[in-house]
Structure formats: C-alpha cells, structure tokens
Amino acid sequence: MKIFNVNIKYLKKCLLFLLLSMPIFFSTSCEDCTFTSRNSTLIRVRFYKQGANKLTKFDIDSVRTPSGTVYRRRTVAGIDTLSLPINPTDQNNAYYVFFRKVNPNDLVQRKDTLRVAYNRIFSVISPNCGYDQKVDNLTVTLQGTTVGTEVFKNSLTISDTVNIRISF
Amino acid sequence: MKSTKFPTTMTSKISICKLVFLIAASIFAFNTVYAQNKKIKISPDSLKKQVSDSLKAIKKVKKPFKFTVDGVRVGFDLSYPITDNLFSPFQNSIPIPNATPVAPSYKYRYEGTADVGFAQNRFFAVFDYGFSRVERDRKGLNYTGFSYNAQGSYFRLGADYNFMHRTFKDEVMFVGFRYGIASFKHNFTYYGASEAWGYFPPRLILSTATIVDDRFVGTISEAGLSATWLEIVLGLKVNVWKQLFLGYTARFMLLSKVNGENQLIANDLPGFGSTNKRVRVVLNYYISYRIAFKSKGKLSIGKKILEDKIGK
Numbered sequence: 181m182k183i184f185n186v187n188i189k190y191l192k193k194c195l196l197f198l199l200l201s202m203p204i205f206f207s208t209s210c211e212d213c214t215f216t217s218r219n220s221t222l223i224r225v226r227f228y229k230q231g232a233n234k235l236t237k238f239d240i241d242s243v244r245t246p247s248g249t250v251y252r253r254r255t256v257a258g259i260d261t262l263s264l265p266i267n268p269t270d271q272n273n274a275y276y277v278f279f280r281k282v283n284p285n286d287l288v289q290r291k292d293t294l295r296v297a298y299n300r301i302f303s304v305i306s307p308n309c310g311y312d313q314k315v316d317n318l319t320v321t322l323q324g325t326t327v328g329t330e331v332f333k334n335s336l337t338i339s340d341t342v343n344i345r346i347s348f
Numbered sequence: 349m350k351s352t353k354f355p356t357t358m359t360s361k362i363s364i365c366k367l368v369f370l371i372a373a374s375i376f377a378f379n380t381v382y383a384q385n386k387k388i389k390i391s392p393d394s395l396k397k398q399v400s401d402s403l404k405a406i407k408k409v410k411k412p413f414k415f416t417v418d419g420v421r422v423g424f425d426l427s428y429p430i431t432d433n434l435f436s437p438f439q440n441s442i443p444i445p446n447a448t449p450v451a452p453s454y455k456y457r458y459e460g461t462a463d464v465g466f467a468q469n470r471f472f473a474v475f476d477y478g479f480s481r482v483e484r485d486r487k488g489l490n491y492t493g494f495s496y497n498a499q500g501s502y503f504r505l506g507a508d509y510n511f512m513h514r515t516f517k518d519e520v521m522f523v524g525f526r527y528g529i530a531s532f533k534h535n536f537t538y539y540g541a542s543e544a545w546g547y548f549p550p551r552l553i554l555s556t557a558t559i560v561d562d563r564f565v566g567t568i569s570e571a572g573l574s575a576t577w578l579e580i581v582l583g584l585k586v587n588v589w590k591q592l593f594l595g596y597t598a599r600f601m602l603l604s605k606v607n608g609e610n611q612l613i614a615n616d617l618p619g620f621g622s623t624n625k626r627v628r629v630v631l632n633y634y635i636s637y638r639i640a641f642k643s644k645g646k647l648s649i650g651k652k653i654l655e656d657k658i659g660k
Contacts, residue, residue, distance in 0.1 A: 196586055247546030268540030268547050270566040302536060302568060303613035304484060305624070310492025311538055 217305060217312045220336040222263040223274075223296065223343050230328055230347040235260050238348055240280045241289060250276065261342075266298065266315060273297040273321065280348070292348070294329065295322035298336075318343060418465035421585075421593065423636020425478070428457035430633075456481045459619075461634055463508070470513045474524065476504040480618040490549035493539035493563065500532020502619030504579070518587040520595070526579035528601075530618040533571035540564040573608035575617045577601050591638040599630045 229236040237258035243251040250264055267274040278292040299317040304310075316335035328347035333340055432455045459478030466472065479501040487493045508524030510516075541549040541563045548562040578601070585595030603626045606614050614623055621628055 196588075245545050248542070248544045250544040265542045265544045268542040268545055269564045300611070301609075301613060302538060302611060304494060304496045304536070304615040310486055310489040311494040311496075311536075312492075 217309075218337050218339070219312055219314045220338045220340065221266045221313055221315060223266065223318065223336060224340050225262050225264060225294075225344045225346050226342045227260050227262075228345055228347045236348075238280060239284065240278055242279045244277045244279070246275055266300075266313075266336075272300055278327070292327045293322065294320065294327060294344075294346070296344070297321045298334075320344065413467045413470060415467050417641055418467075418469060419638050419640040420462060420464050421636045421638040422460070422462045423593070423634045424461065425459040425632045425634055427596075427631060427633040428459060428478075428480075432457055454481070454483045455616075457618075459632070461636065465638075468513065469510055469517060469520065472508040472510070472520070472522065472524070474504070474506045474508055474526065476526070476619075478502055478619055480616075482616040484615070487539060488550075489539075491541045495537040496534065496615060498532055498534035498614065498616050498618075500530055500573075500618040502528060502530035502617075504528040504619065506579070506581070508581070520585040522581070522583055522585075524581045526581055526599070528575075528577045528579060528619050530575045530620065532573050532575070532614070532618050533569070534573065534612060534614055536568040536612050538566050538568075540566060568612045570608060570610060570612055573606065573614060575606040575614065575620060576604040577617075577620050578604060585634075585636070591640065593634075593636045593638060595634050595636070597632045597634065599628075599632065601628045601630060602626065603628075 227236055227238050227240075228234065237260045239253070239258045240251065240262075241253045242249060243262060243264070245267075251259075251262055264274070264276055274296050276294045276296075278294070279289045280292070281288075282290055297317075297319050298315050301314045301316075303312045303314070305312050314335075318331055318334040318336065320329045320331060330345040330347075332342045332345050334343070336343060457478065457480040459476060461474065461476045463472040463474045479499075481499040482497060484494070484496040487495055504526040506524055506526035508520070508522035510520045510522050512519065512521040539561075541547045546562070547564045548560075550559050550561040550563070552558075553560055580600045581597050582600075583595055583597035585593045588594050601620060603617075603620060603623065606617070606623070616622055621630060
C-alpha cells in the first residue's frame with residue numbers, strides 16, 4: 181500500500197531491520213575503561229631560608245615517617261624540593277621528621293617535625309587502573325620550633341610545583 | 349477669400365479632441381494590455397494563493413483526539429543480561445602477571461518496564477524499575493588494589509510521544525524523557541602500599557617460596573545513598589507477533605547529583621551505570637507484551653489517514 185509515495189510495508193521492513201540490527205551495536209559497545217587521573221598522593225614541599233623569600237638548597241640528611249624513610253641523602257649537594265607521600269592507611273594525617281645539620285661540621289643532627297592533615301575522597305577509576313584518591317584541605321597541624329611553614333596549595337594534583345613552603 | 353479663422357478654430361478643436369481621444373484610448377489600451385499581461389503573468393506565489401483560497405472551504409480540520417487509555421504494555425530488558433554475561437568489561441580485563449588470584453567480578457542488572465498508551469497510540473506514560481549489583485575486584489594491583497561492590501534499585505518515570513502515530517496503529521517510534529532515581533549502598537576495600545610508610549606491595553620471598561603482602565587494608569562502607577538523573581529517549585517498538593513487541597530505547601542520560609557520598613565516590617549507579625562520565629548513552633533492548641483495553645477492528649492505514657484528514 182502506498183500513501184504519499186511511502187510504502188508502509190517497506191517502512192515496516194525498515195523498522196524490523198533496525199530492530200534486528202541492534203544486537204550488533206551491543207556487541208561492539210563496551211564500557212569506557214580508560215581514564216587518566218590528575219590527582220596526586222605526594223605533597224610537594226620546597227625549602228626557603230627563613231626571612232628570605234628565596235628557594236634555597238639545604239643539606240637534609242633524611243626525612244622519615246613513623247615507620248619508614250621518605251628520603252636519604254646520597255650526594256653532597258643539598259635539595260630544595262621534596263615529595264612526601266601521604267599516609268596510605270585510613271588516617272587522614274601524616275607525620276614527617278627532617279634530619280639535618282645546621283653546619284656541615286656539626287656532630288648532632290637537628291630534628292624538624294611536620295605534621296599535616298587532609299581530606300581524602302576515594303574513587304574507583306576502572307578495573308585495570310585501580311582506585312584513585314583526591315586529597316584536599318591540606319593543613320599543617322604541628323611543626324617543629326625551627327620550621328616555618330606556609331600551605332601554598334591545599335589540594336594535590338600531579339602538576340603541582342609546591343604545596344607547602346618550609347622555611348629553615 | 350473667406351477668413352479661415354473659424355475653420356482654423358474648429359480644426360484646432362477637432363485636433364484637441366482627437367488628441368484627448370488618442371490619449372484616452374492609449375491609456376485604456378495600455379491599461380487593457382497591462383491588465384491582460386497581469387492576468388497572463390502567473391507566478392508560483394499567485395498560484396499558491398489561488399489554490400489556498402480555493403481550498404479554504406475544505407481546509408483540513410484537525411481531529412481532536414480522545415484521551416482514552418488504549419492499553420498497558422509490560423516487558424523486560426534483554427540487553428543487560430546479555431551484555432553482563434557475554435560482554436562484561438571484566439572478562440576482557442588485562443590479566444596481571446604474578447598477581448594474587450582475583451575473585452571474579454560480576455555485574456547483575458535486571459530491568460522491567462511498563463507503559464500505558466493514551467490517545468490512540470499517541471502518548472505513553474512510562475515506568476521502569478530495576479535493580480543492579482556490581483562487584484569489581486582488583487586486589488592484585490600493587491599500589492591501587494581494591495574491591496568494590498554497589499547494589500541498589502532504581503526507577504524511572506517519564507512520557508513518550510509516538511511521532512508515527514498517523515502511520516502506524518501498533519508500532520511506535522517515540523521520543524520522550526525520563527527522570528531517574530536510584531537508591532543504593534556501596535562497600536570499598538582498598539589495599540594501600542607505600543615503602544616510605546612501611547607498607548610494601550606483594551612480593552615473593554624466594555627462600556620460603558611464599559608471597560608476603562604487607563599492604564594496608566582499609567574499608568569504607570556507605571549506605572543510604574541516592575542519585576538522580578535525566579534522560580532523553582528515542583526508540584521504537586515493533587509488533588512482531590500478536591501482542592508481542594520487540595524494541596529498543598536509546599538513552600541520553602545526564603547525571604544530576606549523587607547524595608550521601610562522604611569518603612567514596614560512587615562508581616556505578618543503579619540504572620545509570622559508570623559515573624566516570626556525567627553524560628552517558630545507553631541502549632536497552634526490550635521484549636514486551638501489550639494488554640489492549642479496547643479491541644476495535646484493525647483499521648487500514650489508508651482509512652485511518654483519510655479519517656484524520658476529513659476530521660471524522
């Protein structure tokens with residue numbers, strides 16, 4: 181039957197074809213498993229000389245957490261930047277101790293402490309990429325007497341150059 | 349010789365009369381020709397105007413449709429059981445060498461649908477209900493191993509408009525909208541490793557030939573979560589046999605909001621799917637059965653169109 185030059189039977193056939201062809205689309209479609217996170221779990225700290233707003237290299241011997249070591253000095257040259265990994269446990273705070281000599285000839289190391297707190301939100305990226313953590317609201321809760329600190333950027337991302345400025 | 353003054357005057361008068369006559373005649377002739385030309389000149393617009401004027405008397409009167417309930421169609425979705433069992437992304441996942449055996453991951457989703465047809469196959473009120481359980485397991489990843497599961501139910505409310513209601517009596521090609529609401533809970537176990545903090549990823553101890561796993565295991569459980577989203581849907585339903593219908597629905601979904609997340613962002617929402625993207629396109633394939641309330645004789649399509657035209 182033709183109405184307005186359109187064959188209804190032909191239209192119905194088209195509909196059925198569309199209907200039956202859909203499983204092919206199903207077979208080709210799948211869930212998006214690619215995702216790149218911009219979140220970071222490293223706190224970037226930079227060292228400054230107290231009273232001067234200038235990035236300075238310090239002779240830091242080691243930086244330790246309560247149960248491990250973040251950094252151990254291997255060369256003579258000092259460092260001006262360090263990345264501190266956040267606590268992987270369910271605690272939303274971290275504690276770091278900086279061991280350094282004020283003068284190269286000193287026998288006793290000075291201990292500077294830094295305690296930070298933050299918020300974490302977990303998310304599952306994809307089955308193959310694992311989980312992701314978004315860390316923000318970074319604050320310094322405790323610091324040693326000889327350390328001056330300033331939170332420069334309180335959320336952690338992979339493109340950060342500095343999150344906390346430390347003045348020795 | 350007689351003065352020719354009078355005849356001269358007469359002649360001039362006659363000449364003036366002739367001139368006036370000629371001007372009048374030429375104006376008349378011009379008008380006539382112009383008028384004839386105007387009549388002969390047929391532009392598509394003028395023709396259109398004439399045709400539309402001529403049809404004014406029998407102008408198509410739109411048939412006011414009766415808002416009757418035509419029937420109820422109930423069905424269930426075939427696409428989720430098929431894709432979850434055959435095309436699950438987890439079955440295509442890259443196996444991790446030397447990793448601890450992982451528990452298989454599952455995704456169970458079932459959905460039922462019901463629609464009520466109104467106004468001679470024009471409008472449909474639609475209600476969908478479904479539930480889903482998603483388990484994702486990748487404990488073997490060294491630094492980002494996890495186990496996640498979410499379960500909950502959802503429903504959608506909306507309406508469809510059959511834009512082919514004049515052509516097809518039973519078949520439906522529709523456009524519509526849905527508003528979806530899901531309530532769910534999720535549990536998350538994460539395996540944290542950081543050498544700086546004394547938590548080491550799984551490693552093989554050669555002397556004892558055992559795998560030591562020093563990772564921190566943390567858990568997060570959140571219940572009473574809810575999510576809402578909007579959908580624009582396109583699809584069709586084809587009458588394949590008696591009152592049995594097959595059809596699909598393409599959904600363009602826009603996530604509105606998720607309530608109740610504190611520590612864990614929901615990864616898979618019942619009825620919506622993965623939250624990695626706020627906008628998703630999903631296809632559902634339904635099989636459904638219609639219970640017609642009014643069993644009137646099947647009109648021929650031509651008769652139906654004719655009826656619509658004359659406004660019977």
